[in-house]
Amino acid sequence: MEKIEILDLHFQDAESTIGSFLISGPDGPVLVETGPESTWPHLKAGLKTHGFEPEDIRAVLLTHIHFDHAGAAWRLAEAGTDIYVHPLGLPHLANPERLWRSAAQIYGEEMDRLWGKMAPIPSGQLKAPGDKEILRVGGMDFRAWYTPGHAVHHIAWQLDDILFTGDVAGVKIGSGPVVPPCPPPDIHLEDWKKSLELIGKINPKALYLTHYGVVEDISTHLQNLRIIMDDWAKWMKKQYDLRTPVEDIIPQFMAYTEMQMKEKGVDGELNALYEHANPSWMSVNGLLRYWKLKDQGRIP
Numbered sequence: 290m291e292k293i294e295i296l297d298l299h300f301q302d303a304e305s306t307i308g309s310f311l312i313s314g315p316d317g318p319v320l321v322e323t324g325p326e327s328t329w330p331h332l333k334a335g336l337k338t339h340g341f342e343p344e345d346i347r348a349v350l351l352t353h354i355h356f357d358h359a360g361a362a363w364r365l366a367e368a369g370t371d372i373y374v375h376p377l378g379l380p381h382l383a384n385p386e387r388l389w390r391s392a393a394q395i396y397g398e399e400m401d402r403l404w405g406k407m408a409p410i411p412s413g414q415l416k417a418p419g420d421k422e423i424l425r426v427g428g429m430d431f432r433a434w435y436t437p438g439h440a441v442h443h444i445a446w447q448l449d450d451i452l453f454t455g456d457v458a459g460v461k462i463g464s465g466p467v468v469p470p471c472p473p474p475d476i477h478l479e480d481w482k483k484s485l486e487l488i489g490k491i492n493p494k495a496l497y498l499t500h501y502g503v504v505e506d507i508s509t510h511l512q513n514l515r516i517i518m519d520d521w522a523k524w525m526k527k528q529y530d531l532r533t534p535v536e537d538i539i540p541q542f543m544a545y546t547e548m549q550m551k552e553k554g555v556d557g558e559l560n561a562l563y564e565h566a567n568p569s570w571m572s573v574n575g576l577l578r579y580w581k582l583k584d585q586g587r588i589p
């Protein structure tokens with residue numbers, strides 16, 4: 290059995306919000322997720338703790354191309370590693386300008402502080418596995434499961450009876466509840482639920498969540514995720530129908546989710562970690578966009 294280390298990337302100096310997974314196989318180490326480039330020093334330090342340099346990594350497997358998962362992939366590519374990514378995400382890593390510009394519209398001045406820098410990855414080092422394809426890297430077999438819903442370019446990576454779920458199995462920190470991260474522009478709840486059904490069928494023994502850590506009570510976890518996803522979607526639909534301005538929705542939604550957290554025994558400090566990993570304002574924008582596309586018939 291391979292050893293899996295969770296490297297805490299200390300995003301914005303907070304613990305347990307973004308992780309990267311180091312798996313040491315018989316033919317060398319493999320990394321699932323890189324975190325953002327802003328936490329690259331923490332990733333390098335984490336590798337060093339386990340006796341590795343970036344040059345030692347045999348392959349990087351990305352669940353999707355959002356900055357908090359893939360932002361430092363180009364650093365690993367620079368160190369000589371191949372990067373495995375969904376075919377719909379690949380062009381954005383080869384030419385990140387558009388991805389960067391659209392994110393800059395959202396984050397503005399905060400881009401550098403939150404995400405660091407981004408540079409293109411040479412196409413020769415970018416590989417896109419097919420759905421259900423098995424890759425042999427580091428002497429281990431990883432299977433790529435296409436799992437859209439949170440992002441169209443999402444892969445859950447299976448290693449034996451473990452599944453690295455990126456964001457598709459939600460965010461759960463410490464003793465807190467699972468919640469769905471809903472950033473724009475790809476939120477598609479029908480696809481997301483199909484992906485959750487698929488995860489149930491794959492029937493892994495453990496899920497490894499990028500935000501954050503190991504989940505073993507999988508059927509309860511997935512069921513709770515479905516419930517809160519529907520709850521948030523319903524809440525947002527009301528605001529969408531009322532045409533409430535987004536700047537008015539955000540504080541209301543933050544108050545609503547904070548109340549939900551409190552009901553589940555989550556205190557202010559843990560709620561702040563959730564806001565780091567999965568800011569409410571992003572989910573407002575993502576869910577409003579989902580309802581708009583539904584309204585326009587662009588999502589059946």
Ligand SMILES: [Zn+2]
Nearest residue numbers: 353355440456
């Ligand atoms: Zn994401």
